[in-house]
Amino acid sequence: MSQSPFGSLIGSLFGNREPLPSQLNIALISQYAPLIQTRPTSGRSAGPSFLRLIARGLAFRGHSVTIITGESMGGAAAVREADGVRIVSIAPSRASRLRSQAHQPRFQDLVRSKFLELHRENPFHIVHALDSSALRVGMIKRDHGFAMAYDVQATRMADLFAIMGMGQETLGSILGTGFSVGWKFLSTYFSHDRQLLSTADGVFVASPRERISLERYYLYPDAKIHTVPYGIEIGALKELTELPTEGNQPWLKIPESVHVAVTVSDMNETGEMVSLLRAFEQVAIRKPNSRLIVIGDGPRFKDIEFEALMLALGSKVIFTGDLSHADQVHAISRADIFVNLSARTSGFEPSLLEAMAQKKVVIGSEMSPISAMIEHGLEGFLVRPADVSEIRDLLLAVFEKRVPTEQIGEAASAKINALFDPEKMVVETLRAYRSIIAATGRYRRTA
Numbered sequence: 267m268s269q270s271p272f273g274s275l276i277g278s279l280f281g282n283r284e285p286l287p288s289q290l291n292i293a294l295i296s297q298y299a300p301l302i303q304t305r306p307t308s309g310r311s312a313g314p315s316f317l318r319l320i321a322r323g324l325a326f327r328g329h330s331v332t333i334i335t336g337e338s339m340g341g342a343a344a345v346r347e348a349d350g351v352r353i354v355s356i357a358p359s360r361a362s363r364l365r366s367q368a369h370q371p372r373f374q375d376l377v378r379s380k381f382l383e384l385h386r387e388n389p390f391h392i393v394h395a396l397d398s399s400a401l402r403v404g405m406i407k408r409d410h411g412f413a414m415a416y417d418v419q420a421t422r423m424a425d426l427f428a429i430m431g432m433g434q435e436t437l438g439s440i441l442g443t444g445f446s447v448g449w450k451f452l453s454t455y456f457s458h459d460r461q462l463l464s465t466a467d468g469v470f471v472a473s474p475r476e477r478i479s480l481e482r483y484y485l486y487p488d489a490k491i492h493t494v495p496y497g498i499e500i501g502a503l504k505e506l507t508e509l510p511t512e513g514n515q516p517w518l519k520i521p522e523s524v525h526v527a528v529t530v531s532d533m534n535e536t537g538e539m540v541s542l543l544r545a546f547e548q549v550a551i552r553k554p555n556s557r558l559i560v561i562g563d564g565p566r567f568k569d570i571e572f573e574a575l576m577l578a579l580g581s582k583v584i585f586t587g588d589l590s591h592a593d594q595v596h597a598i599s600r601a602d603i604f605v606n607l608s609a610r611t612s613g614f615e616p617s618l619l620e621a622m623a624q625k626k627v628v629i630g631s632e633m634s635p636i637s638a639m640i641e642h643g644l645e646g647f648l649v650r651p652a653d654v655s656e657i658r659d660l661l662l663a664v665f666e667k668r669v670p671t672e673q674i675g676e677a678a679s680a681k682i683n684a685l686f687d688p689e690k691m692v693v694e695t696l697r698a699y700r701s702i703i704a705a706t707g708r709y710r711r712t713a
Contacts, residue, residue: 286700286709290391291330293384294321295377297337297399317396318349323692325350330388334380336373336399356380378402385410392699394470395420398458404465413703415468415492418476421484422454451483459484468702470494473635490705492698495639495685515593516584517559517600525556525665528601530594530617531608533564538607538631538651540573545657547577553665558583559601561594561617598624602671603664605629606636607651622646623682625675627664629657639685645678 294317317333325331332352346353356376381393381403392413393403397420404414426447463469468490471477477493480486520526527546531539539560546558560570560583567585574583589597594617598604604621608631618636621628628646630636640646649656663669703709 284709286704287391289328289330290324290699290703291332291388292324292699293332293334293381293390293393294396295334295381295393295400295403296396297335297373297377319688319691320695321351322349323688324696327692327696329696332384332390334377334384336376354380354384374399374402378406382406382410385412392703394699398462401462401465404462407465407467411708413467413699413706413708414465415470415699415702416462416466418469418471418480420462421459421480422450423459423476423479423484425454426450426479455484466490467706468492468698470698473638475638476635490702492701494691494694494698515597516586517597520557520584520600523555525553526559526601527556527603527605527661528559528561528598528621529605529607530615531560531562531564531570531606533562533566533570536566536569536573539566539570541651541654542605542607542657543570543574543577543579543583545654545661546582547579548654548658549661549665550579550582552662556582556661556665559597560585561589561597562586563588595620595624598626601626603627603629603661605657605661606634607631607649607657608634619682619686622678625672625679627669627671627674628678629660639681640678644674645681646674 296317321331321333330352331350332354334354334356336356344355346355377399381390381400384390389410390412392415393400393407394415394417395401395403396417398416400414400416400420404416407414463484463486466486469480469486470492471480472493472495474493477488477491480491481488517526527549529539529542533539542558546556550556558579567587571585574580574585586597598617598621601621604618604626605628606615606618606621607629608615615630615634615636618628618630622645628640630640630646630648631651632648633651636646637648640648642648647660649660664671
């Protein structure tokens, strides 16, 4: 005889639940996640390295890990296995055409369809979505009995930090920025974030600022927020620096006597890059033997390139486009100073961490999660992205050796090595997964 709903409720209340499984079946979903690869022979690698670290570390401990992504694997195969992790690409040719904002719901349908196919084969215990591409997966969690966790990047919180970072310290700018932030919050919360957070059993953040914002402004319960400071794989970074780079890369032609600043941008917005270009214009006037290397590509590439041309920086700024991870690491190694002013990221921007690990002087946004790690003037510098004069002064100070660059670089490297222990990251992530699964009430906690 089947148990009545009342009997099921009583059983749940008094502990008639399955024990939390010792080995989990985990799905990681990310629209743009670069894929885990076996050791490359060409020096090409995939980030973000925390995804590789976490997935591989979980698999090493005996858990089943599947990455579902719309990123192409560069071949016809839709499924690949590397380091014990199954990687499933969602019809790459179709997905690549659907990843624009206008077609986001259709891409979410592809994600849900592929997820359900895999879930029927072997039910997942938890889904960890790195962005909002898994929203429609979260909406069916109760029907299919899995826990749902999101990275805070799945919300639009980073857009608010980006707006705040572009504000000026004038009354008009403060009022305008306040209005823009308020309007952006209301529009994104009611059109997107409220629904997404309602499907979340837990949310991952990387910094105290994100945690406080999520609790205070999004009214999300603190007990369901998990702080895991994802970082980079130091050992893999050292291996990449030892690999040869392509002989025709533009930064290889820059003489050693030339001062070099390097930046990485997704080029989804122009604000931070325009500030950096305007600051570098003033630097180039005083230091003609200086260059700015801009790594990255994106929808606003032409606008940013046009701004550089309008500032007469054509011969001073080198746009490399997208680079392999290995070549990006090599380009950063050529820098006297590394700049990344973006706040539109969850966790710590990998390129900033890699620059710090290489003992470079870095400039980051005071609105980004990196502000929780860097003490201004000791391990790097923090600026408001709109503050052109401060960015200019810092670039000149580094080029003119008016700051202790070696001391700052050593402190930055020491901070990275102390904070980002791979074992600790995996352990903390796994602990959070178990807490999220147990909090759903479907399982009882085990020792």
